[in-house]
Amino acid sequence: MLNEYLKKILAARVYDVAIESPLHTATFLSERLGNQIWFKREDKQPVYSFKIRGAYNKVVQLSEEEKAKGVIAASAGNHAQGLALAAKELGIRAVIVMPRTTPEIKVMSVRARGARVVLHGDSFDEAFKHSQKLVEDKGYTYVHPYDDPDTIAGQGTIGMEILRQLKHSPDAIFVPVGGGGLAAGVAAYVKALAPDVKVIAVESTESACLAAAKEAGSRVILPEVGIFADGVAVAQIGENTWEICKDYIDEVITCTPDEICAAIKDTFDDTRAVLEPAGALSVAGLKKYVEREQCSDQNLVAILSGANVNFDRLRYISEVAEIGEGREVILAVTIPEQPGSFQRFCSLLGRRPITEFNYRYGDDNEAQIYVGVKVDAEPGSRAALVDELREDGYPVLDISDDEIAKYHIRHMVGGHAPAHVSDERVYRFEFPERPGALLNFLKKLGKRFNISLFHYRNHGAAYGRVLVGLQIDDDKREQLHGYLEELGYRYWDETENPAYQLFLR
Known part of the structure; x- marks a missing residue:
């Protein structure tokens, strides 16, 4: 199987539209983690994502009859833009079916690249079913976003570039996983030529379909999928991608939305680029790997898969990035309802900055405060602060991981x-x-x-x-x-x- 994919990857037609993306040294993160860390900058592609590689490689190899029918796909994100640009370059009609909930910026981006957008349904599944109906009714050629050998081969050119760009083989490559096209392509190439290099898949905890399949020994359908990292929000790993990933992915690491937000901040610090959640997923997984293995002086590569983020999501990302990094703790603290108690509480915090403070008078005896405090990212810093406050007599509850506290209570403190x-x-x-x-x-x-x-x-x-x-x-x-x-x-x-x-x- 690997030899077949190796031939396909070496023959892939991607550079008519895609660039050989740079391998960027992550200076700040390398110093902080004690390893040489590299970012593969797929966010610099013409559509700000790696998807152009697989889409173009698939479309360019269609028969003349298939091209004449026009191409279609259901997508709310990067595949839609990649296919639209590929079709435009080859002079082929393209139809993209998108859910009505798709952000306007993505709809506009697809239209700007010459594709016709059909808005249908409120979810990807509804959009997909409608695209299949259009295939039956109109005869369009369907281009799958990940589960196709030519698409996989197009994405595999990223692995080819990484091995060529680094002077020495990396110790590990971290790859984000949704349907598995990118992971399968990179693993196929890397394991064929450098089998000792680890290829580590990284998934969101809200859509860990590869981890579930690895555990079960076969493809499974997740009962529900969270959409924070919408670029990898897939309920089942692809059939073709699974055949590669099950044997050639060394391990799967899952990361929470908070950890992904922290990784977006890390990549911004090193590149000044703002990634989409799925685009920073590999960095979040790399950080967890280094913390777990306590490794040093290794060459680690994270593929930054895309930067199609909605501007209005940045507020949320910035709010929770420090929590995801472990640099902020959110506490519910009971202090005496009397003059000077807030000053005494702040004095106990020492030089730790307060990031948020919410309070409203409740009764004459006790005050319930919602407070955010910056702490060191070292393991145990959160617990040490809580213990310190409790030793000084304050009832304290760490609510840093509480969904209600993070997304609602912080904006509502003001009365019982x-x-x-x-x-x-x-x-x-x-x-x-x-x-x-x-x-x-x-x-x-x-x-x-x-x-x-x-x-x-x-x-x-x-x-x-x-x-x-x-x-x-x-x-x-x-x-x-x-x-x-x-x-x-x-x-x-x-x-x-x-x-x-x-x-x-």
């Missing part, structure tokens, strides 16, 4: 519910970012339940994070859950969440 709102239950939702989503929610609830709390904040993703308080009797809870299941929005009961109990209950 009045005493008569004793029947409040709190739910966390993911609403589709589309017109009418809130109205649909309200219509489904009708006038059955009173809304006692509501917080929504746009994070530039396809789904909005919403916190809702409802006044509901215990005997009506099952009825409510029935309505919510009909609604189809993902939700979690957060009534017992400690951050909610401390600041808003």
Whole structure:
């Protein structure tokens, strides 16, 4: 199998449109981690992503009959732009089916490259089904974003460039994984020529389909997929990509959204480029690998796969980057409600900077404060601060990893519910970012339940994070859950969440 892919990669036609992306020395990160770290800058491609390689290599090898039919794909991101540019360069008609929730900047980018955009459905699955219907009705040639040997070969040219650009073989190459096209292509080339080089896949914890397949020994479909790292938000590893990845990927590392945000900041510090979450995933995995292995003086390469990030997501990314790096801790602290108590608390923190402080008067005896504090990134710094405060007599709860605390409470601290709102239950939702989503929610609830709390904040993703308080009797809870299941929005009961109990209950 490797020899077949090696031939395909060596013969791949990518440089009509793609560049040989530079291998950038990550000076700051190398010094911090004690290894020689290199960034493979696929964010510098004409479409700001590696996807142009595989798309062009596939399209250029279509038969004249297939080209004449025009090409089509379902995509909300980088493949759409890659295919649009490939088709434009070859003078072929291109149709891209995108969910209606796709950010306008991506729709505009695809149209700017000459493709016709069809907006259909609210999810990728709905867009994909519609694209297949158009294939049947119109006879278009479908170009898969990852699960095709020619596409895999196009992406494999990245591995070829890495081995050629480095004077010595790297110790490990870190590759982001969604459907697996990039990982399969890089692994096929590298393992054929330099089998001792580790090829390490990195996935988001919200869409770790390769890790699940490795554990099960076969391809599996994830029951649900988070979309923070939308470029790798795939529920099942590809069939062709799995045949390579199962044997030639050395290991899979998974990273949380917080860790990905920290990696975006790291890459910005070294390159002044702002990556999309999927684009920085490999850096997040590299950092976890170095911490786990305690290795030094190794040559480690991270593939920066893309930079198609929505501008309005940057606010969220910057908010949680320090938490993901372990440089900020979010605490719920009880201090005496008396003059001078805040000053005494700050004095105890010493020279640690306070990044956020939220408080509102609650009663005459105790004050509940929400405070962010910068700490060293060294392991144990968070725990040491908490222990120090507790030893000085402060009741403290570390809520740095609490979803409610990070995304909602920090913007809502300002008062508890009045005493008569004793029947409040709190739910966390993911609403589709589309017109009418809130109205649909309200219509489904009708006038059955009173809304006692509501917080929504746009994070530039396809789904909005919403916190809702409802006044509901215990005997009506099952009825409510029935309505919510009909609604189809993902939700979690957060009534017992400690951050909610401390600041808003």
